[in-house]
Amino acid sequence: xxxxxxxxxxxxxxxxxxxxxxxxxxxxxxxxxxxxxxxxxxxxxxxxxxxxxxxxxxxxxxxxxxxxxxxxxxxxxxxxxxxxxxxxxxxxxxxxxxxxxxxx
Numbered sequence: 001x002x003x004x005x006x007x008x009x010x011x012x013x014x015x016x017x018x019x020x021x022x023x024x025x026x027x028x029x030x031x032x033x034x035x036x037x038x039x040x041x042x043x044x045x046x047x048x049x050x051x052x053x054x055x056x057x058x059x060x061x062x063x064x065x066x067x068x069x070x071x072x073x074x075x076x077x078x079x080x081x082x083x084x085x086x087x088x089x090x091x092x093x094x095x096x097x098x099x100x101x102x103x104x
Contacts, residue, residue: 001075006067009079010060016082017056023086024049027093035100045096048089055082 028045031037059081066075 001067001071001073003067005076006063009076010064013056013060013079013082017053020052020056020082020086021049024052024089031093031096031100035096037096037099041096044092048092052082052085052089055085 024045028048032042032045059078062078062081063075066078
Protein backbone atom coordinates (compact mmCIF):
# COMPACT_ATOMS: atom_id res chain seq x y z
CA UNK A 1 0.00 0.00 0.00
CA UNK A 2 1.36 3.37 -1.00
CA UNK A 3 1.21 6.20 1.52
CA UNK A 4 0.18 8.57 -1.26
CA UNK A 5 -2.88 6.53 -2.23
CA UNK A 6 -3.75 5.96 1.40
CA UNK A 7 -3.67 9.67 2.20
CA UNK A 8 -5.55 10.54 -0.99
CA UNK A 9 -8.23 7.98 -0.16
CA UNK A 10 -8.48 9.23 3.41
CA UNK A 11 -8.85 12.81 2.20
CA UNK A 12 -11.54 11.63 -0.24
CA UNK A 13 -13.38 9.87 2.56
CA UNK A 14 -13.39 13.02 4.67
CA UNK A 15 -14.75 15.03 1.75
CA UNK A 16 -17.40 12.37 1.21
CA UNK A 17 -18.36 12.63 4.88
CA UNK A 18 -19.26 16.31 4.47
CA UNK A 19 -21.20 15.55 1.30
CA UNK A 20 -23.16 12.76 2.98
CA UNK A 21 -23.94 14.97 5.96
CA UNK A 22 -25.43 17.58 3.65
CA UNK A 23 -27.25 14.93 1.62
CA UNK A 24 -28.99 13.56 4.71
CA UNK A 25 -29.61 17.00 6.23
CA UNK A 26 -31.44 18.30 3.19
CA UNK A 27 -33.16 15.11 2.05
CA UNK A 28 -34.39 14.06 5.48
CA UNK A 29 -35.27 17.61 6.48
CA UNK A 30 -37.33 18.13 3.36
CA UNK A 31 -39.06 14.81 3.70
CA UNK A 32 -39.97 15.19 7.38
CA UNK A 33 -41.08 18.79 6.84
CA UNK A 34 -43.59 17.70 4.21
CA UNK A 35 -44.99 14.58 5.85
CA UNK A 36 -46.28 12.98 9.00
CA UNK A 37 -44.01 10.15 10.08
CA UNK A 38 -43.79 8.01 13.18
CA UNK A 39 -41.21 8.86 15.81
CA UNK A 40 -39.12 5.77 15.00
CA UNK A 41 -38.91 6.75 11.34
CA UNK A 42 -37.67 10.23 12.12
CA UNK A 43 -35.16 8.82 14.60
CA UNK A 44 -33.68 6.64 11.86
CA UNK A 45 -33.35 9.72 9.66
CA UNK A 46 -31.80 11.70 12.53
CA UNK A 47 -29.37 8.89 13.26
CA UNK A 48 -28.45 8.69 9.58
CA UNK A 49 -27.25 12.28 9.82
CA UNK A 50 -24.33 11.09 11.95
CA UNK A 51 -23.95 7.44 10.92
CA UNK A 52 -23.26 8.07 7.23
CA UNK A 53 -20.41 10.54 7.82
CA UNK A 54 -19.24 8.28 10.63
CA UNK A 55 -18.81 5.38 8.23
CA UNK A 56 -16.50 7.56 6.16
CA UNK A 57 -14.35 8.39 9.17
CA UNK A 58 -14.40 4.77 10.30
CA UNK A 59 -13.29 3.46 6.92
CA UNK A 60 -10.50 6.05 6.75
CA UNK A 61 -9.26 5.07 10.22
CA UNK A 62 -9.40 1.37 9.35
CA UNK A 63 -7.38 1.85 6.15
CA UNK A 64 -4.81 4.02 7.96
CA UNK A 65 -4.50 1.42 10.70
CA UNK A 66 -4.07 -1.38 8.18
CA UNK A 67 -1.51 0.68 6.25
CA UNK A 68 0.57 1.20 9.41
CA UNK A 69 0.47 -2.55 10.04
CA UNK A 70 1.63 -3.48 6.55
CA UNK A 71 -1.61 -4.74 5.02
CA UNK A 72 -2.01 -5.51 1.34
CA UNK A 73 -3.72 -3.33 -1.24
CA UNK A 74 -6.95 -5.26 -0.64
CA UNK A 75 -7.38 -3.05 2.41
CA UNK A 76 -8.52 -0.24 0.13
CA UNK A 77 -11.81 -2.14 -0.13
CA UNK A 78 -12.72 -0.66 3.26
CA UNK A 79 -13.22 2.64 1.45
CA UNK A 80 -16.43 1.12 0.03
CA UNK A 81 -18.06 0.91 3.48
CA UNK A 82 -19.78 4.32 3.17
CA UNK A 83 -21.13 3.38 -0.25
CA UNK A 84 -23.00 0.43 1.24
CA UNK A 85 -24.35 2.56 4.08
CA UNK A 86 -25.44 5.24 1.62
CA UNK A 87 -27.22 2.65 -0.50
CA UNK A 88 -29.14 1.47 2.58
CA UNK A 89 -30.07 5.06 3.42
CA UNK A 90 -31.29 5.75 -0.11
CA UNK A 91 -33.42 2.59 -0.09
CA UNK A 92 -34.96 3.62 3.24
CA UNK A 93 -35.49 7.16 1.94
CA UNK A 94 -37.23 5.85 -1.16
CA UNK A 95 -39.53 3.69 0.99
CA UNK A 96 -40.48 6.75 3.02
CA UNK A 97 -41.12 8.79 -0.13
CA UNK A 98 -43.46 6.09 -1.44
CA UNK A 99 -45.17 5.98 1.94
CA UNK A 100 -45.63 9.74 1.86
CA UNK A 101 -47.04 9.68 -1.67
CA UNK A 102 -49.42 6.90 -0.68
CA UNK A 103 -50.81 9.01 2.15
CA UNK A 104 -51.86 11.82 -0.16
